[in-house]
Amino acid sequence: MVPLRPSTIIRSFLALAAILYVYDVGRSQFYKSETAALLRGQGKVSPPEPGLHVADQTDVFKISPRREYRTSLIVSAKALATGDDQGIVESNFSIVDSLRDSKVPESEINRAALESRYVDFFYGAMVDGGFGQFVDYSEWDSETVALVRKGLIDLKAFRHLALFDEGVAIVAGLDPDELRQFINASHHSSKDPLLMKLSSIDRRFYDLNDRESLVKLNAAWIRQQPNLTALSPEALRDELQGRGVYLPHRDKIPAKT
Structure with missing residues (x-):
């Protein structure tokens, strides 16, 4: 077998690096376009009046693991519907901590x-x-x-x-x-x-x-927030999983303790 010349190895390495770079940029652009589409969708939903319950908006947003309520304050639809003060506060607390546990930086949380x-x-x-x-x-x-x-x-x-x-x-x-x-x-x-x-x-x-x-x-x-969003358990699970899985370089972001 004829050994490869150093110049050949270097050229191969640079070509592979270029391919990975293009792939990574593509993923980032896809993520940005998905976020922009979500924000446009949120603009079509009227903000809740203070003191009123917010219906489950899962169907409105058509949530999938690759779409996120990045600008919303998310609570459980059940917690919001009960009208229990402690329940809605605890719902927000647990959702925020679930996002943090999924290595979502606090700069990306409402x-x-x-x-x-x-x-x-x-x-x-x-x-x-x-x-x-x-x-x-x-x-x-x-x-x-x-x-x-x-x-x-x-x-x-x-x-x-x-x-x-x-x-x-x-x-x-x-x-x-x-x-x-x-x-x-x-x-x-x-x-x-x-x-x-x-x-x-x-x-x-x-x-x-x-x-x-x-x-x-x-x-x-919490109830007075104009971007309050109530989610069903299924939509909430998808959102929490999607925030941690689909963002670029998520595995490289340390979780804050």
Whole structure:
């Protein structure tokens, strides 16, 4: 067998690289055209009036795994139809987390859906263990704190916002090593200095939430979104699978924890 010359190998490699490049560009252009077609279809659907339920729009959009509601806040049609505030908030939360688990970057998830999800994350931490637990669970990630704060503003939960800012100010005043030690600790004593500083925040949160329910405000805000979309279980499954499978380079995008 006659060995191949180095120049022959290089030319073959470059030809293969060119073919792969053209294929990849083609896939990206196809994805963009599919998204544009979906957006045109969404423009034909009248936005819901505040307070009204949204019917299952699966048939309107003719959803397939290659079409996505990239600009929509998606909830389960069943959760929306029940009228239960906690149910609709939890539906949005679970859908956002399913998208994130499918390695869909947060930049491609509806912003209102993200804010609602992070406000509910904050609410759950407060109910479960107080502001200190929110600090622990969030690891005091600056983006998480910012999204919770922006969500409270958009929900018009201004009393909760004022209390949240008090907690933020307390944590901001900590020595960085003290904060890191708190987050890394496997167990927190009730006499932990930070927990004691935040105890007044926790007590006032419960009193405030009795008068200004964060879940009710969150659910009302979701229902008022002009691009709210309710999906049947089958359409929801297809959408979640499609978002993770058909986007270019999806396998190369790390999931945010």
